[in-house]
Amino acid sequence: MDQYFHGVGAKRQFHRDCDISSVPGAIDFASFSQLASQQAVTKQAALAGVMQEYMDDRWKDRQVGSAAVFPGSAPTSSRVLYNNNDEMAQAAHSLLMAQHSVAADLDAVAAAQAASRNFMSAHIADPLTLSHPHDADDSPKEHLTEDDLAHDNVVANFLSNPQNQQQLEAALDLHQQQQELIGSADSTIAENEEDSFNAQIVQAFLWIEAKLCAKLKCVKFSDKVEYVYNPLEYASDPHAHYVSKYSGTKAVLFLGMNPGPYGMAQNGVPFGDTRYVRDWLKITGAVHHPPHEHPRRIVQGLDCTRSEVSGARFWGFIAKICGTPEQFFRHCFVHNYCPLTFMTKSGKNIIPAALPATERRNLEAICDEALLQCIRVIRAQIIVAIGKYAADRVTCVLQSAGDESAASIRIVRILHPSPASPQANRGWEEVVTQQLQESGIIQYLQSPG
Incomplete structure (x- = not known):
């Protein structure tokens, strides 16, 4: 975790001039969907009224924009708030002061x-x-x-x-x-506001994942699971590059299950077939080795030459439909429910659904909480679950949330591109195209007009 906190924190500079080791406790993750009840610390108290008005206005603008771009997606009352996050407050206040300065000059x-x-x-x-x-x-x-x-x-x-x-x-x-x-x-003001808002979302998203990683270290697995890879740690640089480059407020979240051994396990990007990650998504960054590495499942990062079938199918399809990454990520983002890869002593891949019941429940309790936070942070209104397991988990998460915001989110299931699926091997692209057309998701992928 030290490598993750220091690598992401230093290279992406989301928390400048602060003690990285103390940052995880600085965010109250329980307050993402409700109004923060605590006042700012004493030195920020004088700015509390201005900050609340600023955040309210910014969020109203976002909700109006969302309703305009995505007809039929009802804005909700839940908001992204960062309790006791001085860095966020200072950043937003600096932007507010910059606006006043420009206005004075005019x-x-x-x-x-x-x-x-x-x-x-x-x-x-x-x-x-x-x-x-x-x-x-x-x-x-x-x-x-x-x-x-x-x-x-x-x-x-x-x-x-x-x-x-x-x-x-x-x-x-x-x-x-x-x-x-x-x-x-x-x-200039609009561009700075957009960059600042997106930077806050990226920051929140990465720290949710950092907290997720810390909790997952407490989960113990049986002898059946000999190797556990966590690419969010050893591939934190390309993963943070992916999140910072493409995340933000999104209407649609494509949700996968967990990393494949030759996909995200190599480079930290969901469905991360190396060719598409490096040449189409243009993701870069150093990748290290997991502490306990299988001799037949060596992590080579962006130099991996073996193709990930699921990743090649998924990103190949997206590239064909959208043309450019920018077109796809205008309204969509891709995320995995669980960040861990599990392998037996022989190197065989173990999916989360195949874990022993007790271990699976412990794992899901942690991943469920993080998934709900991620959905709320990016303001997703539609979840495209890739495969049955992802569909089951997100359904359970949203039903258990018990609030109007979660209940309004729509779930669409599509066929998983895994080569282990006979149906996927008989024409995955054709099946998914039909599923996306029937569900209306295809409109978010194609250029308007």
């Missing part, structure tokens, strides 16, 4: 813009209420009809005056510059 621009608008409204903004340049007194403006303008030389006379023309050109130039400046500032 005060002068707004004043100048108002002046230019007044000038243009007095001369050219409304051609039906132009002041006649030959009027020497302060008489009221003459109201002209369109027919009058067609035969009058008011506009021509006004523009023929060099001084008026220079004023007009200067006003138009200033107006254009102001619009460009305001547009640039708005774009």
Whole structure:
């Protein structure tokens, strides 16, 4: 776990200038779906009101956006909150202060813009209420009809005056510059807000997994399980790269079972066939060896040359349907229910469902809790369970949650791409295409229009 905490914490810099070893206790994971009841620490108390208003506004914006992008997905009242997480508070507060700073800088621009608008409204903004340049007194403006303008030389006379023309050109130039400046500032603020929000989700997701890893170390397995690999630890760098690059608020979560020996067990990416992880997803990072490694199941990381059939089928299908990773991850994310790979003394793979009952229940109690937290963090509204085991677990998790938010989440099951499945070997891609079409999930994968 030290390698995971220090590797992820240092390389991704989610907790800068803090003691990594003390961070896991800094997040109250029980408060992800409800309003935090504790006040901020004393030094943050003065900012508590501002921070709550900021987070409320940001979340309202997210809910409105979600409802607009995904019709029929009812926004819920549960929110992602980080109890006693000073780093998150400081990051959000810094963003808020940056917004105020930019807004203050634009005060002068707004004043100048108002002046230019007044000038243009007095001369050219409304051609039906132009002041006649030959009027020497302060008489009221003459109201002209369109027919009058067609035969009058008011506009021509006004523009023929060099001084008026220079004023007009200067006003138009200033107006254009102001619009460009305001547009640039708005774009920068929006981009910073998006990056900050996504960084908080990535941070929360990785620490849920870190806590999951710590708890799984307490689970004891029978002699049947000779080897246990945890790629979240020895492949923490590419795994964190995958999460930080592609996670965020997602409508659809594709849920697998656990790592395969030549997939995620090699590189930390779900269904991680090396060719697709390295060349299509563009994931990089150093991979170490598990502490207890089977001599016939050596971890080679992104240099592994053996293909993972399930991974090649899954990511090959996604690449074919979506074209680019960006298209797929616009609305979707892929996650495994259990991060551990189990093997017998001979190196044979053991799926979680085949574990002895007591061990399986202990494992599932821990993984169930982490799965619910992950679903809430990324705000998934649809879970695409890949295979029966994943479907059974997520169904149990959401039913046991006992809240309206969990009850509103839809579960769709698709065929697992494992070569151990005769049905998958007879045309997995065709079967899954039909399943995704019938369930309406295909719309989240294909480009609009």
